[in-house]
Amino acid sequence: MSLVSVERVGFGYTAGRRILEDVSLDIAPGDTVGLVGESGSGKTTLLRLLLGLVRPDSGTIRFDGAPLDPRDRAFMRGFRRQAQVVFQDPYSSLDPRQKVFSIVAEPLRSLRVPGDHAAMVGDALEAVGLERHAAGRYPHQFSGGQRQRIAIARAIVAGPRLLLADEAVSALDLTTRVRIVELFARLSRRMSLLFVSHDIGVVAALCRRIVILERGRIVEAGDTAAVLAAPQHPYTRKLLASVPRLSPEAPSSTEPPQ
Amino acid sequence: MSALLDIAGLRIRAGDSTLVSGLSLSLRRGERLGLIGESGSGKSLTALAATGLLPAGLAAEGSVVLAGRQVIGTPDRRLDRLRGTAVAMIFQEPLTALDPLMRVGRQVAEPLARRARRDGRPLSGAALQAAVLGLLEDVALPDPPRLARAYPHELSGGQRQRIAIAMALACKPDLLIADEPTTALDVTTQAEILALLDRLVRERDMALLFISHDLPVVANTVERVVVLRHGEAVEAGPVGETFARPRHDYTKSLLAAARRFDEALEGRP
Amino acid sequence: MSTVAVTTPPRRARRGSLTLWAGAALVGLHVLVGLLTLVWLPYDPTAFTGGRLEGPSLLHWAGTDRLGRDLFTQLMIGSRIALEVGTGAVAIGAAIGVTLGILAAFAGSWLDDALAATLDILIAFPTLLIAMLVVAASDTASLGSAIVALGIALSAIVARLTRILARRVLVTDYITAARTSGSSWPKIVLIHVLPNIWPTLSVNFALQFGLAVIAEASLSYLGLGAPPPNASWGRMLQEAQGTVYTAPLGAIAPGLALVSLAIGVNLLADGLRDRIDPTRSGR
Numbered sequence: 001m002s003l004v005s006v007e008r009v010g011f012g013y014t015a016g017r018r019i020l021e022d023v024s025l026d027i028a029p030g031d032t033v034g035l036v037g038e039s040g041s042g043k044t045t046l047l048r049l050l051l052g053l054v055r056p057d058s059g060t061i062r063f064d065g066a067p068l069d070p071r072d073r074a075f076m077r078g079f080r081r082q083a084q085v086v087f088q089d090p091y092s093s094l095d096p097r098q099k100v101f102s103i104v105a106e107p108l109r110s111l112r113v114p115g116d117h118a119a120m121v122g123d124a125l126e127a128v129g130l131e132r133h134a135a136g137r138y139p140h141q142f143s144g145g146q147r148q149r150i151a152i153a154r155a156i157v158a159g160p161r162l163l164l165a166d167e168a169v170s171a172l173d174l175t176t177r178v179r180i181v182e183l184f185a186r187l188s189r190r191m192s193l194l195f196v197s198h199d200i201g202v203v204a205a206l207c208r209r210i211v212i213l214e215r216g217r218i219v220e221a222g223d224t225a226a227v228l229a230a231p232q233h234p235y236t237r238k239l240l241a242s243v244p245r246l247s248p249e250a251p252s253s254t255e256p257p258q
Numbered sequence: 259m260s261a262l263l264d265i266a267g268l269r270i271r272a273g274d275s276t277l278v279s280g281l282s283l284s285l286r287r288g289e290r291l292g293l294i295g296e297s298g299s300g301k302s303l304t305a306l307a308a309t310g311l312l313p314a315g316l317a318a319e320g321s322v323v324l325a326g327r328q329v330i331g332t333p334d335r336r337l338d339r340l341r342g343t344a345v346a347m348i349f350q351e352p353l354t355a356l357d358p359l360m361r362v363g364r365q366v367a368e369p370l371a372r373r374a375r376r377d378g379r380p381l382s383g384a385a386l387q388a389a390v391l392g393l394l395e396d397v398a399l400p401d402p403p404r405l406a407r408a409y410p411h412e413l414s415g416g417q418r419q420r421i422a423i424a425m426a427l428a429c430k431p432d433l434l435i436a437d438e439p440t441t442a443l444d445v446t447t448q449a450e451i452l453a454l455l456d457r458l459v460r461e462r463d464m465a466l467l468f469i470s471h472d473l474p475v476v477a478n479t480v481e482r483v484v485v486l487r488h489g490e491a492v493e494a495g496p497v498g499e500t501f502a503r504p505r506h507d508y509t510k511s512l513l514a515a516a517r518r519f520d521e522a523l524e525g526r527p
Numbered sequence: 528m529s530t531v532a533v534t535t536p537p538r539r540a541r542r543g544s545l546t547l548w549a550g551a552a553l554v555g556l557h558v559l560v561g562l563l564t565l566v567w568l569p570y571d572p573t574a575f576t577g578g579r580l581e582g583p584s585l586l587h588w589a590g591t592d593r594l595g596r597d598l599f600t601q602l603m604i605g606s607r608i609a610l611e612v613g614t615g616a617v618a619i620g621a622a623i624g625v626t627l628g629i630l631a632a633f634a635g636s637w638l639d640d641a642l643a644a645t646l647d648i649l650i651a652f653p654t655l656l657i658a659m660l661v662v663a664a665s666d667t668a669s670l671g672s673a674i675v676a677l678g679i680a681l682s683a684i685v686a687r688l689t690r691i692l693a694r695r696v697l698v699t700d701y702i703t704a705a706r707t708s709g710s711s712w713p714k715i716v717l718i719h720v721l722p723n724i725w726p727t728l729s730v731n732f733a734l735q736f737g738l739a740v741i742a743e744a745s746l747s748y749l750g751l752g753a754p755p756p757n758a759s760w761g762r763m764l765q766e767a768q769g770t771v772y773t774a775p776l777g778a779i780a781p782g783l784a785l786v787s788l789a790i791g792v793n794l795l796a797d798g799l800r801d802r803i804d805p806t807r808s809g810r
Contacts, residue, residue: 038444039415051707080709093700097722103701107708144297154704173296174471178515198445201519228525242449244474246501246513246520 001065002026003162003192004050004083009059011045019045021216023059027162032193034203034224036239037213043196046213047166050194051085052076063162081111084155088167090147094139100125100150101135107158124157125150128183145176149183156187163187165195169202181206200243204228212236260326261286262344262433262465263308267320270303270312270489277316278303278489287432290459290466292476292497294512295486301469304486305435308467309345310337325432342372346426350438352418356410362421363406366390369428393424398454416447420454427458433465440475452479473516477501485509547798553791557784561607570597572604572758580774589780592763593770598777602784605760608753609740609788612674616739617732619678620685625728627682628689629716632697643690649683655742662751670753673746677739688731692724726803733796737789744785760785 004027012019020042027033037043048054049061052070061068063079070076084107087093094103104121107113113120122132128149139147148168155163165184169177184193184206197203203210203224210227212220212235220233231237261284270278278300285291295301307318310329322329325344329337349355357365367390374381374389381389394402397420410418419439426434436455440448452475459466470476476483476497483500485493485508493506504510569588570576575595576587583590589598631642649657654677661676696702697720705715746752747761760781767777 038446053703053706077709080707083707085704085707087700087704089700093704095701095705095719095723098718102718106705106710110705110709110711110714151704154708174473174515175296175511178518181518199519200445201523204522204525205519225525228523238446240523242446243523244449244452244472244478245523246474246477246516 002062003029003031003064004194005060005062005065006046006050007060007062009046009049009056009061011042011049011054011056011058017216018057019216020049020056023213023216023218025211025218025221027192027194029161029192031209032188032195032207033209033211034207035194035196035211035213036198036200036203037196038198038239040215041213042216043213044166047085047164047194047196050164051083052079077111080107081113081158082160083162083164084158084160085164085166086148086151086155086168089171090144090151091171093151094147096139098138099135100137100139103139103150104135104154104157107154111158113158120157121153124153127156127187128153129179143176145172145180148172148176148180152180152183152187156191160191162192162194165193165197167197168195170197170199177202200228200239212239261323262325263467264323265304265308265321266323268304268307268322269319270300270307270316271319272316276489278307278486281320281484281486281489281491283484283491283494285433285465285467287465288463289482290468290480292480292483293467293469293486294471294473294476294483296471296512298488299486300489301486302437303489305347305437305467305469308435309341309347310334311341339376342369342429343376344431345433345435346429346431347435347437348419348422348426348439350441352415352422352442353410355422356418358410361407361409362413362418363387363390363394366393366406366421366424366428369425373429393428394421396427396458397421397424398450399424414447415443416451419443419447419451423451423454423458427462430462431464433467434459435467435469437469438471439468441470441472448475455479473501473512474520485512544798544801546794547802550791550794550796550798553787554795557606557610557788557791560603561610564603564607568600568603570600572596572600580770580777582774583776590774590776592766592777593774598763598780601758601763602760602780604758605763605781605784606788608670608757608759609743609785611670612677612743612759613736613739613792615674616677616681616743617736619675620681620735620739621728621732623678623682624685625689625721627686629693629720631686631690632693632720633712639690643687646683646687646690650687652680654680654738655745658742658746659749659751662746670757673743673752676746677742680742681735681739684735685728685731688728689724692727693720696720696723730796730800730803733792733799737792737796740792741785741789 006023006025009023010018010021023046035043035046049056052068055070063083066075068079101121104124105117108117108120121135125132125134130146130149130153139150142150169180172180181202184195195203195207207224210222210224211218212233214235220227220231220236227236228240231240263285265284266282268278268281269276281304283291293301293304303312306312308322308324308329310332312318318330320330324340327340356362367386370389370393371381371386390406391402394406399405399417399420413421439455440451443451456479466480468476468480480497482495483497484491485506487508493500493504493509500509501513504513573596576597577591577595579591579593579595581587581591587597587599589602592598592601631639634642657680658673658676661679662672665672702715702719705719743752743759744761744764747759748765750765752759752761763781764778771778
């Protein structure tokens with residue numbers, strides 16, 4: 001059974017069309033799914049729907065078979081333990097006035113997770129490659145990549161089954177980006193991952209399945225390797241052709257310099 | 259043919275800390291140079307120093323010769339003349355580079371009129387408007403008469419960046435400095451803007467200083483690169499050669515990182 | 528990603544520190560005097576202990592007023608009154624204003640617009656005028672009514688400021704992260720919103736403190752403030768009006784006291800503002 005099941009979901013209106021129209025996708029336990037879309041594709045909205053921050057206008061979202069209803073407090077508390085999110089901007093996703101310990105421990109407190117919180121926070125920090133005593137410092141004492149690790153620690157501390165990432169590496173330097181992608185790869189061995197990104201290269205390196213979103217609709221979905229090797233939809237082809245390649249001999253839409 | 263931009267031993271300091279040190283590069287008309295680095299590498303500061311636009315609190319030493327004139331130590335009003343004519347800049351975030359309260363047509367008209375005045379052939383009225391529309395067509399904007407009356411927030415990111423490019427071209431610069439011009443854009447829009455820049459730089463035989471952290475973009479846009487790390491140039495050379503056979507460890511690590519994602523796209527994980 | 532690193536030159540930080548300490552010293556002086564009045568006074572403020580309109584002497588450091596009461600005692604009490612008013616008014620203004628501001632920040636569009644418009648109208652009225660209206664509405668002129676009146680008058684700006692600051696915080700990712708961590712809205716306001724808007728608000732409170740002190744002096748001057756024996760500097764000014772040419776110290780002394788506290792508070796606020804900027808999370 002799917003961990004997450006999005007069934008024909010529709011939402012909102014903008015510029016004469018719906019933000020999301022007839023969107024369906026499944027995330028199986030252990031899956032790594034990459035959601036690719038440009039601005040205006042509706043990917044951020046879909047993420048917010050999956051997090052239960054807004055309700056769809058039409059269609060259903062199910063988690064573990066049960067419908068996701070943001071109004072059901074008891075259900076949401078259980079859901080929030082199971083599904084967590086990492087945001088794009090490491091500079092605005094951590095409360096600057098709180099110590100790292102409070103930041104990472106917040107889900108444990110608010111969701112009333114039993115156990116030794118101090119130990120769990122320490123474990124989470126180690127799992128993301130930080131030292132345990134980072135818990136005593138403030139966010140501004142860390143670099144962008146380290147802050148993102150703190151955000152990831154907060155997301156995994158309650159032991160979720162689903163990790164959602166919203167452009168989680170887009171704001172990072174290249175070398176840091178590789179390390180954080182590796183971290184996500186390691187984490188994806190013990191939880192499902194939905195990785196939203198406009199960067200197909202990152203998705204290709206990390207996700208076994210890929211979903212392409214264009215103007216609120218899913219235009220192509222499938223195994224990443226298959227879609228990249230033989231893209232069916234014109235938009236997918238246009239996306240792939242637009243990505244500049246490192247070796248100018250590879251086909252790209254920009255002319256190599258003479 | 260002498261260099262349009264000749265930087266020698268550039269050093270930029272803020273108080274006690276050195277942000278850029280010992281940087282040298284030169285650029286001639288028709289040449290394209292890429293400045294690669296991660297955040298904190300000093301690449302944007304170098305671009306600002308080249309035009310004498312370093313923010314207060316930062317001091318530049320060494321030599322920066324732009325269109326034959328020394329920039330370091332020269333008062334602003336003499337540099338002003340250089341900025342509107344010899345060099346123009348485009349920035350990363352077009353939303354903040356444009357005046358939100360002014361129609362974009364007028365924003366393009368200003369540098370056009372200023373440049374025409376300096377050339378001794380002032381433009382105004384219908385002639386100016388025609389020149390504006392012509393420039394908007396040059397940057398491949400659809401329906402120029404309608405778009406010229408739009409405000410920045412009514413345009414898409416790609417359209418705003420085209421306006422920024424139009425404003426830069428209005429100065430008829432010899433040197434175009436582009437600081438991460440496509441980083442904030444969608445990948446399909448990025449491809450279009452890069453193609454546009456490529457065509458315009460070629461057509462007008464301009465020099466291009468392209469600053470970016472995105473290696474594949476740089477690989478497809480310039481002929482030579484300088485790799486910056488913590489304000490120092492660690493490697494320089496032709497882009498194909500440098501990317502295929504990097505010498506410095508830092509360059510190697512950058513390329514290894516970029517290659518990871520590049521190869522994943524090729525289906526070689 | 529291409530951020531330009533600009534560092535604050537050390538010169539500015541040192542000047543900011545000087546402002547802070549100068550302000551703290553001035554305010555601290557008044558605080559000490561005010562505290563002292565709780566346990567000791569040179570004279571009974573209502574007793575006629577000397578001749579009328581005497582100049583400064585060893586017995587009466589600031590001389591006496593037109594009824595023969597010691598001026599220095601009255602000045603000291605004035606410090607305490609001014610501090611009580613400042614603290615009380617700012618506290619009331621904060622309690623009302625922050626609450627309203629937080630509610631407005633959460634309000635939906637039309638309700639928020641209505642609240643903002645109401646606040647704007649209130650802010651358009653001079654603080655003093657509103658305070659006078661409240662005092663007039665409350666039958667008796669007393670220190671308490673003056674404090675409440677000023678508090679109400681100050682709350683509108685606090686509400687407006689809180690609303691804007693809270694809204695800015697509410698759209699950040701860390702608030703969304705708090706929601707997805709399961710935190711309830713009241714908890715989010717308490718541990719995320721309030722601490723993050725506090726630095727800017729505190730500078731505003733410091734400035735309003737000075738405003739409240741001067742406003743109270745104005746109220747007392749107009750006879751609407753606390754009646755004796757709660758001698759406020761404003762009332763001293765009013766009483767010294769008639770004799771300002773023959774015994775100028777009677778007016779200059781309370782004037783100087785008022786100015787010194789107001790300047791001290793403003794310097795403190797400036798120093799605080801310079802302090803809070805550098806420690807905010809930098810890129």
